């Protein structure tokens with residue numbers, strides 16, 4: 001389980017949700033009222049998702065791949 005915090009542009013907490021391993025972040029965000037268009041359905045080809053991952057969390061992610 002991964003805890004995801006959605007923050008407003010001013011940095012205040014909008015909501016916090018737990019997501020099972022393997023959950024698609026775009027799907028999770030849209031299901032929780034986040035205004036992500038998702039034009040390419042999460043294929044990371046359209047740049048309509050603007051997600052900022054905290055540096056300490058980014059460093060824990062596996063390397064990017066196709």
Ligand code: FES
Pocket residue numbers: 026037038039040041042043044045046047048049
């Ligand atoms: S839907 Fe996120 S980058 Fe296209």
